[in-house]
Amino acid sequence: MSALLASIRSIDFKSLALAALDIIVVAYILYRLIVLAKGRRAWQILIGIGVFFLLVLLSNWLGLVTLNWLLQSITPLGPVAIVILLYPELREVLERLGRLDFWGAPLSVTRQENITGTIEAIVTAATLLSARKTGALILMARETGLDDVIATGTVLNATVTPELLTTIFYSGTALHDGAVIVRDGFLVAAGCTLPLSDAPNIATNVHMRHRAAMGASESSDAVVVIVSEETGTISIAIGGKLDRGLKPELLREKLLSAFGKGAKKALPRLSLTRKNKEASSEAPTS
Numbered sequence: 001m002s003a004l005l006a007s008i009r010s011i012d013f014k015s016l017a018l019a020a021l022d023i024i025v026v027a028y029i030l031y032r033l034i035v036l037a038k039g040r041r042a043w044q045i046l047i048g049i050g051v052f053f054l055l056v057l058l059s060n061w062l063g064l065v066t067l068n069w070l071l072q073s074i075t076p077l078g079p080v081a082i083v084i085l086l087y088p089e090l091r092e093v094l095e096r097l098g099r100l101d102f103w104g105a106p107l108s109v110t111r112q113e114n115i116t117g118t119i120e121a122i123v124t125a126a127t128l129l130s131a132r133k134t135g136a137l138i139l140m141a142r143e144t145g146l147d148d149v150i151a152t153g154t155v156l157n158a159t160v161t162p163e164l165l166t167t168i169f170y171s172g173t174a175l176h177d178g179a180v181i182v183r184d185g186f187l188v189a190a191g192c193t194l195p196l197s198d199a200p201n202i203a204t205n206v207h208m209r210h211r212a213a214m215g216a217s218e219s220s221d222a223v224v225v226i227v228s229e230e231t232g233t234i235s236i237a238i239g240g241k242l243d244r245g246l247k248p249e250l251l252r253e254k255l256l257s258a259f260g261k262g263a264k265k266a267l268p269r270l271s272l273t274r275k276n277k278e279a280s281s282e283a284p285t286s
């Protein structure tokens with residue numbers, strides 16, 4: 001008993017508390033970084049890095065000398081490659097650190113909004129625009145921020161209504177070109193430039209507006225609704241995949257399912273960072 005008391009007394013509680021704090025802070029930072037990366041291209045890059053290190057360990061363990069030598073030779077280039085590949089995400093993390101919103105509110109769902117109402121407004125607007133053959137590009141945010149895309153357009157921060165959407169896309173208005181960004185139940189910005197898809201096998205009848213929608217949904221977890229100016233057809237792009245020729249009911253169904261049952265009351269935040277600079281120089285105007 002006295003030995004137990006002596007050993008308890010010998011514990012340096014201050015160092016223990018500091019070590020615990022250290023572990024908690026590091027774990028929290030890692031958690032926030034994972035939440036930030038998830039659903040974006042950065043996530044695939046991180047998985048790729050994980051696979052690379054797994055291969056290094058495996059080749060070492062199996063005694064695959066040449067493969068191990070090759071992988072070990074490439075490893076010192078890793079930090080530079082990571083900075084290049086994850087440049088947009090690293091920039092966003094630093095910006096968030098500066099704005100202090102890296103630590104606070106959750107990065108995913110920040111506000112409880114009526115997503116069903118937002119979806120309804122978008123479906124109604126798409127139906128009207130489709131009937132008039134007015135081109136439209138509506139990007140719906142899901143996770144993290146879209147600040148760099150928003151920066152390419154004009155900030156509005158207005159409630160999403162069919163009237164506002166149809167007015168914005170009315171040909172000839174100053175903001176009809178480009179995409180509108182909907183986030184947290186608000187039409188945050190209009191006239192935004194999206195990154196174009198660089199997928200190799202895009203059909204020739206997929207024009208710039210649809211390519212931009214595909215690009216935005218490839219680079220982030222955004223859900224993009226498109227109305228073709230040429231044919232009036234309504235399409236949706238999710239994860240780089242374009243689903244064309246949707247009836248309003250199917251569009252509503254897909255949007256509700258994209259925002260998930262749990263998210264029916266919340267419009268999550270989303271980010272899209274990659275390729276904007278390239279797209280802003282490529283985007284055409286009508």
Ligand SMILES: Nc1ncnc2c1ncn2[C@@H]1O[C@H](COP(=O)(O)OP(=O)(O)OP(=O)(O)O)[C@@H](O)[C@H]1O
Binds near residue numbers: 228279
């Ligand atoms: N990178 C981009 N980001 C945002 N909007 C874009 C981008 N590229 C094109 N657009 C929008 O698409 C419009 C022109 O698209 P496009 O040339 O595909 O029109 P279209 O021939 O009528 O085809 P569609 O049937 O796809 O509407 C532009 O005026 C612009 O509003």
